[in-house]
Amino acid sequence: MKLFPIRGGIHPAYRKQATAEKAIVALLPLPARLYLPLQQHMGAAAEALVQPGDRVKKGQLLGRGVGPVSAAVHAPTSGRIAQVAELTAPHPSGLPQLTIVLEPDGQDEWAELAPPIADPFAADPKAIKERVAQAGIVGMGGATFPSSVKLDLGTRLKLEILLLNGAECEPYLTCDDRVMREHPSEVIDGARIMAHALGAPRIVIAIERNKPQALDAMRLAASAFPAIEVVDVPVQYPMGSERHLTQAITGQETPARKLTADLGVVVHNVATARAVHHAVRFGRPLLSRVVTVSGGAVKEPKNVEAPLGTPVADLIDFCGGLSETPKRLVSGGPMMGQPLPSSEVPVVKGTSGILALTTAEANERPTQPCIRCGTCVTICPCGLVPVEMAAHIRKDDLDGAAAWGVMDCVSCGSCSYICPSYIPLVHYFNYAKGRITAQDRERRKQDEVKRLAEARAARLEKQAQAKREAAARKAQAESPAP
């Protein structure tokens, strides 16, 4: 297959060797408590259906998705609900979030699950989307967008390709690599079901060339299906970015503010495909995920199939504990992952990795003045000029930063990574994006208030006018004829 080059990008130290050859192991025994936040996804938080003291079974619905973009939360094992309370979220803010606390009873007793969809390829695409929604599946590459919503794009747009993202371009992470090596048939089957739901005739599975075993395994599993093509893509960060992977495969750039789906391409992660396979073929909701536990401070790095809600501390203990206090504890990859405030937060649906990074690995240094070397401009995969955007943001000139395109930034972190002056560029951009979004929201709100106020004034004026006219008519009618 002909590939197309993507602009810029970097080649960070991948450091995948620590876990690449470690087969997925289930986390056993189960943690004493599982912490299940009601918001593990983009969109509205789920609504709790259980109360403290309730007995629940494995796979039972604990939280119902609310509104068009939301996701359900299930019990990863059987047990007793200990608490439904505001607890620290696995988020850099460290703010509390409504969380269901489950005490496993050790029975691991299944609830009655939805029946398998016997022949998904004969089923109505709607039934598959519904099943995926019921199963609480979200994008497992880290974006955590509800998958059922993304599977619905076929009703609005004509889709050509389901692009399965197995690039795994983040350093350290090997969870997708292992899933593809160990469960290729499940991934392929899930992908075929998703393509059917989307109405996409072709499936392209893109895997970076540094995963030859995964490529072999997936090619073998896909060989029976002519509609599936397994493609090895160059090792280049951020190849796994939805827009950039689409460009590498189709040669087309997704226009600004549009979706890849507007080009006929829908991108899903390989682990998401596996979850869809489980939901459709076995009626099993999303209860666990493979997490790469790595970093120089972890004694025995592993790929762990961990129940959702597992405290990070338990996960690290399962991997032999820490050899030193890490400089950073990160959820996800080191490039785009979130820093964690403590190990007292749970694994959620989007947790692809837990990295305990040493000072040497993080390689943080004091920021020096920008020398305008222009490397950030050369490597920006979005064609932006980070040096200018940062200069405007530093002066709090958000309009200036927006004019230089800060809202087009995907926060891939390449510029921060490469900066010889160690300027936290992405930190600046995230700040600016947040502020600009808030300002826009505020502006829209003000416009709306103004519109409503004007509409009210117009309505009142109309009423007054009508009253005056009525009074005038009345007066005219009552006045004696001359």
Place this chain on the structure above:
Amino acid sequence: MRLIIDKSGPFTHAPVSVQRIMATVILALVPATLFNIGLFGWPALFLFVVTVGSCVAVEAACLMLAKRPVKPVLTDNSAILTGWLYAMSLPPWAPWWTGTLGAVFAIALAKHVFGGLGQNVFNPAMVARVALLVSFPVQMTLFVAPHPIFGAGSPGFVESLAITFGPGATDAVSAASALGYVKNELARGIPVADTLKQLSREALDPGLRHLPDLMDLAIGFKAGSLGETSALLVLLGGLFILARGIISWHIPVAVLGSLFLFGTVFHAIDPTRYAPGYFHILSGAAILGAFFIATDYVTSPVSKSGQLVFGAGIGALTWLIRTYAGYPEGMAFAVLLMNALAPIIDQHFKPRAFGRTRKGDPLPIAKGEP
């Protein structure tokens, strides 16, 4: 375990630093510098040490005056590099105070007045060179023929101290740089072509040989400043930093390309008035300027397209100044003029953003099958 969260990712970083970049550039200059110090003897060494030392001292003084931490800035190697480049633009037997005064211009006026590293509009080394050239034209253009460091007839250590720190080298065998020679001869009414012929005739006759031939221009056995001589070694250093990814090809190629183009085209039109393109490339500070001066990060545009425009402008201006203006060498002026334009170039030559047209509108969605 609780961790402080003070920034967003990435939480890994390329093993790079400002210090290392500066050190690599300095390393690239070492061969040419050693060669030229060898060529011009002790006075060149003294001047070089004084110049670099003065730059570091002025940097430290400025930081202390501004009450900023001295050590972390001083160790970024940028003052050493500025001093080094400035030293390479000096006549090797120039008196010590040209180095020291230049350091004040370069570091205090051109750099710290603007806010220090990364804030200066103009290339500090070139500001110093131009300021001294217009103020002290005699000392700044007193070029000597090569006097190899241990060669017969070369000044000894003590004698050299007198040249650099004393009354100066009044009795030194002076010689014009090739550019200056061609210009002088032209002013006397001798066509450029004849001068060049004269240059190569002399090259064949060692007895007459006090002016460089083309081979000498390239290798460096000729009069000139420390960095002008030995185009080959400077080029080697330039290719080294290019290979190490410190600079990209855009600025050097644009500078040399446009200089060569102007030279060649005008030489074809009138060979009696205009020197050929290769002569422009090999003489003066063309190579040093293209690889080491014009590529200064702070004072050049950040985008590749902007760098091409910037470089082409320097090449064109250098040719213009060398050909029509009062000074035989125009590289320093050309660089400063284009430095002033760099911010405007940056405004107008941006890369095209992903998913957008050059004008910044979202791309249209292509019709047909993806």
